[in-house]
Amino acid sequence: MNTSVIRVVVVSGSLRAPSRTHGLLQALVEKLQARLSNLDVHWVRIAELCSALSGSLERDTASADLQLHLQAIEQTDLLLVGSPVYRASYTGLFKHLFDLVDHQSLRGVPVVLAATGGSERHALMIDHQLRPLFAFFQAHTLPYGLYASVEAFDQHHLVEPAQFERIERVLDTVSAFFQIPVASAA
Ligand SMILES: Cc1cc2nc3c(=O)[nH]c(=O)nc-3n(C[C@H](O)[C@H](O)[C@H](O)COP(=O)(O)O)c2cc1C
Numbered sequence: 234m235n236t237s238v239i240r241v242v243v244v245s246g247s248l249r250a251p252s253r254t255h256g257l258l259q260a261l262v263e264k265l266q267a268r269l270s271n272l273d274v275h276w277v278r279i280a281e282l283c284s285a286l287s288g289s290l291e292r293d294t295a296s297a298d299l300q301l302h303l304q305a306i307e308q309t310d311l312l313l314v315g316s317p318v319y320r321a322s323y324t325g326l327f328k329h330l331f332d333l334v335d336h337q338s339l340r341g342v343p344v345v346l347a348a349t350g351g352s353e354r355h356a357l358m359i360d361h362q363l364r365p366l367f368a369f370f371q372a373h374t375l376p377y378g379l380y381a382s383v384e385a386f387d388q389h390h391l392v393e394p395a396q397f398e399r400i401e402r403v404l405d406t407v408s409a410f411f412q413i414p415v416a417s418a419a
Contacts, residue, residue, distance in 0.1 A: 239269065239291075239411065242309040244277045246316030246327030251389040253349040254315045257381050260391040261313060261347065264400050268408065273303045279326050286326050292333045307338035311407065312372070314363065315347035315379070318355040322362045323348070331366060339370035343410045345403055347379040356380040370393065375406045 243262055246368040266272060279286070282299060289295040295303065301388070306312065316323035346363045350356070359378035367374045379400065385393035408414070 238271050238273050238315060240305075240310045241265070241272050241274045241310060242277060242312050244279070244306070244312070244314045244327070244330065245334070246279050246314070246324045246330075248280055248283060248317075248324060248326065250278070250280045252317070252349070253381065253383070253386050253389050254317050255280075255350055256340065256391050257347055257379060257396075258313060258315045260397065261379065261400050261403070264397070264404055265313075265407065266406055267296050269413070272300050275302075275309070277302045277306065277330070279324065279330065282330070283326060286329050286333075289333065292335075295333060302319040303330075303333055303335075307335050309342060311411075312342055312344040313347070314337065314344060314367075315349070316363070318348055318350035318358045321355055322357060323358070323366075328366070329359060333372075334370075336370065339367070339372040342370075342372045343407065344372045344374045345379070345407065346374055347381075349381050349383075351383060353380075356382075364386045375403065375410065377406060379403060 243258050245255045245258050256361055285299040287298045316327045344367045346359045348358050359380055364374050385396050
């Protein structure tokens with residue numbers, strides 16, 4: 234069983250705060266923390282990095298703060314990423330963040346894919362847009378994605394019971410990746 238600290242980086246691609254995407258990822262992180270105590274969680278919130286990202290066209294010119302976030306992504310053991318659907322894809326600044334990430338750093342890293350949208354119609358954004366992006370990085374995208382539309386939220390908090398059941402199935406795949414017996418999960 235894996236008992237060492239697991240570094241987790243959570244990337245929220247929303248340009249807004251408060252944010253439904255942040256709410257979905259927060260619910261995921263809370264359920265993950267309920268299962269595992271040995272986590273070191275680092276949040277990357279695009280909404281707080283808009284100026285830094287739009288002012289950094291190259292990695293070399295990234296601000297010190299942005300560099301720390303990029304390094305955290307490159308050194309993580311587990312990546313949880315989410316974006317609102319914008320025009321049937323992830324947000325432009327979410328893509329720009331990953332344009333600055335070293336292209337070899339995520340090889341084999343497990344990635345949970347998540348998205349929120351205005352309706353159910355763009356749920357396949359996860360498989361048609363997010364999954365190919367992380368395939369480029371040769372990351373290990375976990376099979377279940379998390380997609381929630383506006384009906385799943387009260388304000389920006391996830392409330393729909395089916396979403397929490399889905400989160401548990403996603404976390405089963407995370408546990409399996411780290412060879413943590415699912416039976417020990419809370
Ligand atoms: C510029 C823009 C484009 C959008 N395009 C789509 C879209 O193509 N499909 C969709 O389902 N929702 C679309 N939406 C709705 C957002 O995906 C949805 O409201 C999302 O939950 C917002 O997440 P956030 O609160 O984390 O920012 C769009 C919203 C904006 C502002």
